Amino acid sequence: MGPPNVGHAKGRYGVVDKPGGLLSVQGKGEDGLDNAAARVREAFPRATGPLVVHRLDMDTSGLLVFGLDAEAQRELSVQFQERLVEKRYVALVDGLVGAESGEIDVPMRADLMNRPVQIVDYEFGKPSVTRWRLLAMETDRSRLELEPLTGRTHQLRVHMAHAGHAIVGDVLYGARRRTREGAERLCLHAAMLSFREPGREGEVVRFESGVPF
Numbered sequence: 001m002g003p004p005n006v007g008h009a010k011g012r013y014g015v016v017d018k019p020g021g022l023l024s025v026q027g028k029g030e031d032g033l034d035n036a037a038a039r040v041r042e043a044f045p046r047a048t049g050p051l052v053v054h055r056l057d058m059d060t061s062g063l064l065v066f067g068l069d070a071e072a073q074r075e076l077s078v079q080f081q082e083r084l085v086e087k088r089y090v091a092l093v094d095g096l097v098g099a100e101s102g103e104i105d106v107p108m109r110a111d112l113m114n115r116p117v118q119i120v121d122y123e124f125g126k127p128s129v130t131r132w133r134l135l136a137m138e139t140d141r142s143r144l145e146l147e148p149l150t151g152r153t154h155q156l157r158v159h160m161a162h163a164g165h166a167i168v169g170d171v172l173y174g175a176r177r178r179t180r181e182g183a184e185r186l187c188l189h190a191a192m193l194s195f196r197e198p199g200r201e202g203e204v205v206r207f208e209s210g211v212p213f
Helices: 036-043 070-081 155-162
Strands: 006-009 013-018 061-067 086-094 101-105 108-110 118-120 129-138 141-148 188-196 204-208
Touching: 013 036, 036 061, 061 070, 070 188, 086 155, 101 155, 118 155, 129 155, 141 155
Parallel strands: 061 188
Antiparallel strands: 006 013, 013 061, 086 141, 086 188, 101 129, 108 118, 129 141, 188 204
16 A cells, blocks of 8 residues: 655654554554554665554554654653653544533543443543643534543543543444444544654654644
8 A cells, every 4th residue: 555654754763644544553464464564664674663652543543653763762652651742633523512622631441341442430540631622613513632641542532422522433432333334434633743853962843744534
């Protein structure tokens, strides 16, 4: 399917604009061989990576950064762990939200009997926080900017469903659950990513990706 859309690379890292429906890393079976990491490896055959720094759900589109060597991967991973990376997503959600902005702070954990589903659990869940801002009203839907302050699996999807505004096309958490074959695409896009380039004198860089819905 060709190389990825690589937004930037200085020999240390590569930024990819991943389409929805593509795995971030190798999955099971023959279908899992085509993934964002494999495409980066093809685009940079001399790199010792790509090494995973973070992931996007298969159905989520947008910006991913890979380390192209072990040290770059470590430095970028530390930035994610210490919450020094800025991330902004755009989502189209069901219903009309009743405010201009807000914050969702509910703990989450894996549903051990129904993986990969995640659930809200106030007793055993891990802290998870998302800030949101209204961008536009669209008939019976709302377009939001989402800023995850933590990085839990499916965090944005769970938080929006918990708030009563499931992301359009979400077959796991949507109120109108449909089979994947009959669903709209998941309307969640990683639209902005900002971090400090690997290296002692690394500058803060910012990448943006147009929203495809």
